[in-house]
Amino acid sequence: MAAKILANLIVMGSGILVRGMVQAYRQALQNASKTGVAQETLETVRRGSKVMTQQEARQILGVTEQSSWEEIAQKYDNLFERNATNGSFYLQSKVHRAKECLETVHQVKDQPGGPVG
Structure with missing residues (x-):
């Protein structure tokens, strides 16, 4: 009970x-x-979660607004390879996203009638 x-x-x-x-x-x-x-x-x-700013992308790659696309590509290759061999996948993906972000900016600059700079 x-x-x-x-x-x-x-x-x-x-x-x-x-x-x-x-x-x-x-x-x-x-x-x-x-x-x-x-x-x-x-x-x-x-x-x-979706958007990386241009400023953040430049900080990740260690470039400035005046950097040429060749310099950006060189920094990307260097950082990507370093993180592929002894870094982390997270950092490698951040480097890749930074390059993608800046790539769209430089494609617009290279088009006729695009911004100069």
């Missing part, structure tokens, strides 16, 4: 605890949506 009462108390107590946690989670979501924290976080995640 005591075991049955104890089991009922455990089941009822856990049910109350779960309902309280669900309510707290809902309240936290409402508070986050009111302050805009949720939207800002989602935007940051979207931007951060």
Whole structure:
């Protein structure tokens, strides 16, 4: 009989605890949506995971805005090979993404009527 009462108390107590946690989670979501924290976080995640800025790409490759495409390609080859032999795949992929980012900029510059610089 005591075991049955104890089991009922455990089941009822856990049910109350779960309902309280669900309510707290809902309240936290409402508070986050009111302050805009949720939207800002989602935007940051979207931007951060997909886009590399030209400044970041230049920092990764160690080049400046005035660097020629040949210099960028040389730095890329050097860094890519170093990370292929004794570096990390993550760094190698960052180097590759940096080259892709700057490649699009230099292709626009090389087209007729494109920006000069």
